[in-house]
Amino acid sequence: MSETTTSKPGIPWWSVLMTATPIVLAAIPLWAWPGSLFGSPVIALICLGTIVVSWWLIGRLTAKHRAAGVIHLIVFTAAMVVMMHACPPLAFIQALYYPYLWEVLRAPRLATIASLAVGIGTALTTLPYDPEFFPLALAMGLAGSAVSIGIGWSAVLSEQKAREREQLYEALQATQQEREELSQMRGIASERERMSRELHDTIAQSLIGAVMLSDRGVRTAEKLTDHVDAEGERTLKKHRQQLELLAESLRDSLAETRALIAETAPVVDQEAGTSFDAALARLVERFRRETSIAISCTSALGEVVLDRDRQVVLLRIAQEGLSNVRRHSKAEHAELDVAALNDEAGTRVQLRLSDDGVGFAPGAGSAGFGLPGLRERVRALGGTLEIDSAPAAGTRLTVTLPTKDAHV
Numbered sequence: 001m002s003e004t005t006t007s008k009p010g011i012p013w014w015s016v017l018m019t020a021t022p023i024v025l026a027a028i029p030l031w032a033w034p035g036s037l038f039g040s041p042v043i044a045l046i047c048l049g050t051i052v053v054s055w056w057l058i059g060r061l062t063a064k065h066r067a068a069g070v071i072h073l074i075v076f077t078a079a080m081v082v083m084m085h086a087c088p089p090l091a092f093i094q095a096l097y098y099p100y101l102w103e104v105l106r107a108p109r110l111a112t113i114a115s116l117a118v119g120i121g122t123a124l125t126t127l128p129y130d131p132e133f134f135p136l137a138l139a140m141g142l143a144g145s146a147v148s149i150g151i152g153w154s155a156v157l158s159e160q161k162a163r164e165r166e167q168l169y170e171a172l173q174a175t176q177q178e179r180e181e182l183s184q185m186r187g188i189a190s191e192r193e194r195m196s197r198e199l200h201d202t203i204a205q206s207l208i209g210a211v212m213l214s215d216r217g218v219r220t221a222e223k224l225t226d227h228v229d230a231e232g233e234r235t236l237k238k239h240r241q242q243l244e245l246l247a248e249s250l251r252d253s254l255a256e257t258r259a260l261i262a263e264t265a266p267v268v269d270q271e272a273g274t275s276f277d278a279a280l281a282r283l284v285e286r287f288r289r290e291t292s293i294a295i296s297c298t299s300a301l302g303e304v305v306l307d308r309d310r311q312v313v314l315l316r317i318a319q320e321g322l323s324n325v326r327r328h329s330k331a332e333h334a335e336l337d338v339a340a341l342n343d344e345a346g347t348r349v350q351l352r353l354s355d356d357g358v359g360f361a362p363g364a365g366s367a368g369f370g371l372p373g374l375r376e377r378v379r380a381l382g383g384t385l386e387i388d389s390a391p392a393a394g395t396r397l398t399v400t401l402p403t404k405d406a407h408v
Contacts, residue, residue: 014100018055021096022048029087044090047083051076051093062104069104076100081122091140098148108156112149119145181380182309203257207250214247276301276311280318284336287322293355295322295334304340304347310401313377314338314351317385320374321353321397329357329395340403347403348383354396359389374399 026048029041054075062069080097083090098115105111119141123134221240225233277299284297306314318336325334334355341348378385383401 014103015055015060017096018059018100019052021093022052025090025093028089028092041087044083044087047079047086048090050079054079066104073101073104077118081125084122085125091144094144094148098144098152101148102152102155108153111152115145115148115152116142119143119148178380186312207253207257211247211250214243214250217243218247276306276315279311279315280336280338283315283319283322287326291326293325293329293331293334295336297336298338300337300339301349302340304349304403306349306403310349310381310403313381314349314399314401317351317374317377317397317399318353324395325353325355325357328360329355331355331357331394341400345402349401349403351399352396354394356394359391359393359395361389361391 026045029044054072058068058075059072062072076097080090080093083093097118101114101118102108102111105114120138121141123138123141218240221236221243225236228236280297280299284295287293288295322334322336325331334353337352339350341350375385378399378401381401383399386398387395388398389395
C-alpha cells in the first residue's frame with residue numbers, strides 16, 4: 001500500500017481471493033436476486049466471470065509487470081460498476097476491490113484520489129436512469145471511499161511505523177555491537193597495560209640484575225688472570241667467554257623485553273590527564289631513545305578534539321606501527337604524522353606512518369605484523385586502514401577515522 005509494498009498482487013493469496021470471492025458472490029444473482037436493471041442475473045454473472053478470468057489472464061502478472069495490474073484494475077472497475085447496477089447487493093465486491101486498488105497503485109495519494117473517483121463515478125452512473133437515487137448513491141459511494149481511504153492510510157501509517165521501528169532496532173543493534181567491540185578493546189588494553197607493568201617490575205628487573213652480575217663475573221675473571229698459572233688462565237678465559245656470551249644473550253633478552261614493554265605500555269594516562277599530542281610525543285621519544293632510527297613527528301589536529309576511544313585507537317596503532325618499524329623494517333628514517341581532514345565526507349582524522357626500510361609484500365606473510373588486529377580496531381570505529389609496501393621500498397601505513405563523536 002506504500003511506494004514499496006511487500007505484499008504484491010500475483011501471490012497465491014490474491015489468486016485465492018480473486019477466484020473465491022466472485023464464486024461466492026455469484027450465489028446472490030443466482031438465488032437471491034432476480035436482477036434489477038436488466039431483469040436478469042446474466043449480466044451480473046458475466047461481470048463476476050470477467051473479474052476472475054481477467055485475473056488469471058492479466059492480473060496475476062502484476063508482481064512482475066505493474067502495467068498488468070493497472071489493466072486488470074480498470075477491467076475490475078468497469079465490471080464492478082456494471083454488476084452493481086445489474087444487482088445492487090453485489091456491492092459487497094468493494095470489500096475486495098478497494099484493498100486491491102491500494103495494492104496495485106501502491107502510492108497512497110494516488111490511491112486516495114482513485115478511491116474518491118470510483119465512489120463518485122459509481123454514483124454518477126445512476127443519473128441517466130434514476131436521478132432521484134443519485135443523492136443516496138453518492139452518499140453510499142463516498143462512504144465506501146471514506147472507509148477505503150481510512151483503512152488504506154491506517155495500513156500505510158502502520159507500515160511506516162513498522163519500518164521506523166525496524167530501523168531504530170537495527171541502529172540500536174549496531175550501536176550495541178560497537179559498544180561491545182569498544183568495551184572488548186578497553187579490556188584488551190587494560191590487560192596489556194597490566195602485562196607491561198608486570199614485565200617491567202619482574203622480568204626486566206631480573207634481567208638487569210643478571211646482566212650486571214655477568215658483567216661483574218667477566219671483570220673478576222679478567223682481574224684473576226694475572227694471579228694464576230697457564231692452566232688456570234686457560235680455564236678463566238673459557239669461563240670469561242661463557243660469561244660474555246651469557247651477558248650478550250641477557251642483553252638481547254632485555255632489549256626484547258623492553259620492546260614488549262614499549263608495545264604494551266599504556267598510551268593514555270587518565271590519572272595524569274595526558275593529552276593526545278603529549279602521549280604521541282612520548283611514544284616517539286621512547287622510540288627515538290631505544291632505537292637508532294631517526295624519526296620525525298607532527299600533529300596538526302587544529303580545533304578537532306578526539307574522544308577517548310579514538311585517541312586510544314590512534315595511539316595504539318601508532319604504538320604497534322612503531323613496534324613493526326623497530327622489529328622488522330631495518331629502516332634509517334621514519335615519519336609519523338596526524339592531521340585533521342575536512343571535505344565533503346565530513347571531518348576525519350588521518351594518521352600516517354612511513355619508513356625507508358626493507359618493506360614487505362602486503363599480501364604475503366603480513367599477518368605476523370599485527371595488521372589484522374589493527375584493521376579490526378579501525379573498522380570498529382568506521383575507519384579505514386591502508387598498507388602501501390613493497391620489498392626494498394619501505395612501508396607506509398595510513399589510517400583514517402571519522403570524528404563521529406568528536407567536537408569541532
